[in-house]
Amino acid sequence: MMYWAGGGWAWMAFMPLLWIALIALAVWAGIRFAHHPTTHGDSTHRAPEPRETPEEILDRRFATGEIDADTYTEARQRLAAHKPGPR
Template sequence: MMGWYDAGWGWMGMVLMVLFWAVLIGVILWGVMRLTQRPREGTAPAPVESPRQILDRRFASGEIDEEQYAAARRALEGRSVDHTPHE
C-alpha cells in the first residue's frame, strides 16, 4: 500500500508530511508547557507596605518592644514623643 504522498506528490509530499507533524507536535508541547508552567517569582509587583504596617510587622515579629512601638506610633501619627523616663 502506498501513502498519499505517492499519489503524484513525490518527495514534496514527504516533506510536507514531516513538516505538518513537526508543527503539530511543537504546538502541543508549547500548549502543555504553557498550561503547566508556574509563574516566575518576581513577576508580580510586590505590595507596598505603609509605615504603619511596617511598624506593626516589626512589633509582631519581636524586633521592637512595646515602648519602642508606642513611641514610633506616636511619631508616625504626628504627636510628640514623650521623653520622660518610665518607671
C-alpha cells in the first residue's frame, strides 16, 4: 500500500541535494576554523597591528626620498598645528 502516492520522486531528487549541501557546509566550516583559530583565554588570537601615525608616515616618506626636505618641514609644521592637546 502506498501512502504518498507519487511523492517518491521528489525525495529522490531532494536527498542528494541535501547531502551535497551538508558536505559543503562541513568543508566550509572546517576551512574557516582551520584558518582562524580563535580561542578565549589562549594566546592563539593575535592583536591587530598598530596603525602608523601621520608623523611616522611622513618620516618614512622622507626617509625613502618620496618627498624633499622643504615639503617634509612644511608637513611637520601643519601636523603640529593640528595635533590635539591633552584633555
